[in-house]
Amino acid sequence: MSTPPLRLFFALPCPPALAEAICAWRDGLHLDGQNVAQANLHLTLAFLGAIPRGRKAELLAIGAGLPRRGFTLQLDHLARWKNGILHLAPSVVPTELHELVQALRDALQAHAFEVEPRPFHPHLTLARHAHNLPAAQPSFELPARAITLYSSENSPTGVRYRPLGEWALDHA
Secondary structure, eight states, rough: OOOOEOOOOEEEOHHHHHHHHHHHHHTTTSSSEEEOGGEEEOOEEEEEEEEOGGHHHHHHHHHHTTTOOEEEEEEEEEEEHHHOOEEEESSSSOHHHHHHHHHHHHHHTTTTOOOOOOOOOOEEEEESSSSOOOOOOOOEEEOEEEEEEEEEEEEEEEEEEEEEEEEEEEEO
């Protein structure tokens, strides 16, 4: 019997106090979709999908080799995609985020991991299956203080994201 693969992604974690503030704001919008759990709020840098467990060490090495320049992301735009994903996004994407994502994609490709071909659109998912876009003006600062490699795991209470590796980002 083979060991099941891990479902992995690299992301910027959302600090607990900020996640609490975002969820309190979101809950006041009375959304019609399925809210993302507060503990699961993050900003995905690269989604990897199902990866054999034996390749985890490669991904940890990639994470360790990424640029370490921290930054702050201003989440000031509420949007909804056609697939019902309601999310917060920045109006302006910091250069450091573009550089980080490009370095991550380059490293993943160099190690023969499949990389999402679509352009990167930074966002923090608030809800899935949302039918409406509330009229709201968000203003949250997401400090990029770490990069985390997460495993997405199903549990009796829903999906849980478990950190497998984390690398601090420098701040001036």
